[in-house]
Amino acid sequence: MNDGLSTIEQQITSDYKYGFTSDLEADQAPKGLNEDIIRFISGKKNEPEWMLEWRLKAYRHWLKMEVPEWANIKYPAIDFQDIIYYSAPKQTKKLNSLDEIDPELRRTFEKLGISLDEQKRLSGVAVDAVIDSVSVATTFREQLGELGIIFCSMSEAIQEHPELVKKYIGSVVPMTDNFYSALNSAVFTDGSFCYIPKGVRCPMELSTYFRINAQNTGQFERTLIVAEEGSYVSYLEGCTAPMRDENQLHAAVVELIAMDHAEIKYSTVQNWYPGDKEGKGGIYNFVTKRGICAGVHSKISWTQVETGSAVTWKYPSCILKGDHSVGEFYSVAVTNHHQQADTGTKMIHLGKNTRSRIVSKGISAGVSHNSYRGLVSVAKNATNARNFSQCDSLLLGDRCGAHTFPYIEVKNNTAQVEHEATTSKIGEDQIFYCNQRGIDTETAVALIVNGFAKEVMNQLPMEFAVEAQKLLAITLEGSVG
Amino acid sequence: MLQIKDLHAGIEGKEILKGINLTIRPGEVHAIMGPNGSGKSTLASVLAGREDYEVTGGSVEFLGKDLLELAPEARAGEGLFLAFQYPVEIPGLSTINFMKTAVNEVRKYRGQEALDAAEFLKLMKEKMSLVNIDKNLLTRSLNEGFSGGEKKRNEVFQMAMLEPKLAILDETDSGLDIDAIRIAAAGVNAIRSKENATLVITHYQRLLDYIVPDFVHVLYNGRIVKSGGKELALELEETGYSFLKNEMNIA
Numbered sequence: 001m002n003d004g005l006s007t008i009e010q011q012i013t014s015d016y017k018y019g020f021t022s023d024l025e026a027d028q029a030p031k032g033l034n035e036d037i038i039r040f041i042s043g044k045k046n047e048p049e050w051m052l053e054w055r056l057k058a059y060r061h062w063l064k065m066e067v068p069e070w071a072n073i074k075y076p077a078i079d080f081q082d083i084i085y086y087s088a089p090k091q092t093k094k095l096n097s098l099d100e101i102d103p104e105l106r107r108t109f110e111k112l113g114i115s116l117d118e119q120k121r122l123s124g125v126a127v128d129a130v131i132d133s134v135s136v137a138t139t140f141r142e143q144l145g146e147l148g149i150i151f152c153s154m155s156e157a158i159q160e161h162p163e164l165v166k167k168y169i170g171s172v173v174p175m176t177d178n179f180y181s182a183l184n185s186a187v188f189t190d191g192s193f194c195y196i197p198k199g200v201r202c203p204m205e206l207s208t209y210f211r212i213n214a215q216n217t218g219q220f221e222r223t224l225i226v227a228e229e230g231s232y233v234s235y236l237e238g239c240t241a242p243m244r245d246e247n248q249l250h251a252a253v254v255e256l257i258a259m260d261h262a263e264i265k266y267s268t269v270q271n272w273y274p275g276d277k278e279g280k281g282g283i284y285n286f287v288t289k290r291g292i293c294a295g296v297h298s299k300i301s302w303t304q305v306e307t308g309s310a311v312t313w314k315y316p317s318c319i320l321k322g323d324h325s326v327g328e329f330y331s332v333a334v335t336n337h338h339q340q341a342d343t344g345t346k347m348i349h350l351g352k353n354t355r356s357r358i359v360s361k362g363i364s365a366g367v368s369h370n371s372y373r374g375l376v377s378v379a380k381n382a383t384n385a386r387n388f389s390q391c392d393s394l395l396l397g398d399r400c401g402a403h404t405f406p407y408i409e410v411k412n413n414t415a416q417v418e419h420e421a422t423t424s425k426i427g428e429d430q431i432f433y434c435n436q437r438g439i440d441t442e443t444a445v446a447l448i449v450n451g452f453a454k455e456v457m458n459q460l461p462m463e464f465a466v467e468a469q470k471l472l473a474i475t476l477e478g479s480v481g
Numbered sequence: 482m483l484q485i486k487d488l489h490a491g492i493e494g495k496e497i498l499k500g501i502n503l504t505i506r507p508g509e510v511h512a513i514m515g516p517n518g519s520g521k522s523t524l525a526s527v528l529a530g531r532e533d534y535e536v537t538g539g540s541v542e543f544l545g546k547d548l549l550e551l552a553p554e555a556r557a558g559e560g561l562f563l564a565f566q567y568p569v570e571i572p573g574l575s576t577i578n579f580m581k582t583a584v585n586e587v588r589k590y591r592g593q594e595a596l597d598a599a600e601f602l603k604l605m606k607e608k609m610s611l612v613n614i615d616k617n618l619l620t621r622s623l624n625e626g627f628s629g630g631e632k633k634r635n636e637v638f639q640m641a642m643l644e645p646k647l648a649i650l651d652e653t654d655s656g657l658d659i660d661a662i663r664i665a666a667a668g669v670n671a672i673r674s675k676e677n678a679t680l681v682i683t684h685y686q687r688l689l690d691y692i693v694p695d696f697v698h699v700l701y702n703g704r705i706v707k708s709g710g711k712e713l714a715l716e717l718e719e720t721g722y723s724f725l726k727n728e729m730n731i732a
């Protein structure tokens with residue numbers, strides 16, 4: 001982490017640096033949503049009949065649903081007919097190897113700092129790159145395949161491992177779960193699929209990078225990770241988008257399944273375009289992420305660093321079904337300018353001796369609003385459940401807001417549920433102290449904020465931690481002084 | 482090195498410093514003493530560039546530059562250091578990381594290259610033994626949960642790391658804590674040299690048993706009313722500050 005500091009210095013003056021668009025030819029569906037569009041998407045992907053039926057069922061259910069309004073966020077109504085639901089960079093033929101990728105596309109990923117070259121061995125991280133709606137490259141597949149690990153795009157998984165997809169898709173987040181998960185189930189275009197067989201410890205970080213490129217497109221990816229008995233996997237998710245005046249919609253669904261003694265660590269650095277200083281443009285990020293600790297002694301750990309998006313609505317959750325299972329949620333959410341974030345977690349204790357830990361660090365600047373919303377629920381039979389929650393808010397300036405909404409439902413009196421919350425401001429005294437040591441205000445804020453968020457940052461894999469530190473600094477640029 | 486001429490400053494429209502004159506040359510140790518409320522801390526804050534205070538008149542020249550024109554971090558870059566009476570806490574930020582940033586920011590200001598990890602570690606080890614500070618303290622969150630003595634030692638360590646040309650020690654209240662006094666004094670004596678100067682601000686004469694000043698100034702009601710050698714401090718110890726009031730009334 002030490003070297004992260006010098007990078008902060010370099011990065012602190014830069015704006016959203018991922019705001020470029022690429023000149024990629026795209027193969028698109030017409031704007032709007034109806035059953036024909038869904039058939040179009042399914043047809044493009046050559047999907048089996050059951051998949052199309054599943055999508056249509058989700059769509060018909062979605063039509064009957066209403067946009068959720070309980071979150072502490074305000075945004076103009078979204079016109080769901082004004083969105084392109086399928087956009088793919090045009091590739092003339094099926095690729096036989098990574099070398100055949102469109103050079104423009106390759107350059108796009110190079111700008112993002114993502115190498116698609118397996119030779120370069122990006123710190124031993126296997127990458128699945130998703131642009132607009134489809135996966136364009138997955139690296140390290142062969143090496144992983146030798147261990148029986150499946151890491152591929154969702155589209156490929158539907159073709160090549162239909163039995164696994166059929167068994168698990170929608171098993172954690174049912175298509176009817178909420179408005180956005182229903183929408184996603186109807187129109188999802190790609191995403192990543194990981195399957196770790198029994199007893200295998202995945203030897204490298206698995207990573208997916210998402211990027212929205214084409215105009216007026218929504219991105220609806222679906223990720224499914226299954227960890228069989230005694231296996232372990234660490235998965236990273238990163239994302240960027242170009243700067244555009246209009247808002248773009250992102251509505252993903254992520255499902256995690258951990259069997260007996262399995263562990264899944266899921267880390268996100270969310271850096272969608274947040275809109276400009278006046279609040280124009282930016283991504284609306286409505287995401288449903290949920291994991292089930294299905295087996296005994298299983299563990300799911302969510303770590304998220306949320307810096308981007310105009311609006312974030314996101315509650316990565318754990319269903320602790322297996323006895324002795326463990327759920328963790330570590331979150332840093334930063335909002336600046338006009339950004340709004342309503343994020344948190346749900347820990348649903350069903351099994352005996354289940355434990356959960358929530359550490360949420362909200363940082364707000366500008367005129368932004370940052371809410372933590374969390375539910376800890378202990379079912380009647382969940383004896384000896386334990387939860388500890390720590391929710392801290394840090395304010396920069398007087399015009400931003402931090403809100404905490406903890407909900408606790410305990411139906412078993414052996415449960416121990418602890419909740420601690422603090423709100424603090426970056427003090428002028430702290431900044432002056434740093435100034436007196438030769439550190440300018442911008443860097444001082446970065447130091448103080450990174451200190452505040454440290455407990456969460458420490459959970460991130462090393463190569464992501466440095467990236468995340470930079471992002472915090474960039475997001476808060478110009479917010480003090 | 483430092484030349485303060487007829488400095489007037491105050492806060493919220495209230496004048497606290499009412500015409501300070503003081504010259505400090507390289508190698509000298511000056512002590513400013515005076516009763517509570519005379520403006521000692523205000524002087525330290527104004528020199529370090531705290532925004533709350535408004536300078537209403539006079540000038541301060543530091544190494545040929547107009548100090549009052551410079552931002553606080555630029556003053557640090559020029560070689561001015563303030564050891565705080567009450568250092569702030571920054572949770573989650575270790576002293577090591579804090580100093581790594583500070584040292585390299587100051588170097589950047591001076592047009593020097595940043596120290597890499599190995600060079601920084603070497604510098605740190607050298608200064609740690611100079612001021613006798615424990616490594617554990619430096620890996621903990623800055624000043625969080627530190628005892629008074631530990632905070633003091635940490636300030637002195639930072640001073641040694643940044644190798645200031647002029648160090649100002651705000652010791653207004655620490656006369657009550659003999660341990661803190663010893664630590665501060667040992668640090669000042671360790672970095673004392675012909676090139677550097679020190680300004681010690683204190684209420685109690687006792688500190689000056691450990692740091693022997695070349696000059697002692699008595700601040701009263703926003704003005705330096707008496708200056709002399711170290712014997713002035715002894716005189717104050719015997720008579721206390723009450724004589725000032727009498728003298729001032731006569732004058």
Ligand SMILES: Nc1ncnc2c1ncn2[C@@H]1O[C@H](COP(=O)(O)OP(=O)(O)O)[C@@H](O)[C@H]1O
Nearest residue numbers: 492493497516517518519520521522523524653
């Ligand atoms: N923030 C402030 N607001 C108003 N008055 C202040 C403030 N800080 C100091 N003062 C006043 O200025 C005078 C000098 O204070 P100070 O510089 O702290 O003196 P000393 O350090 O010698 O005890 C005192 O009368 C004090 O009450």
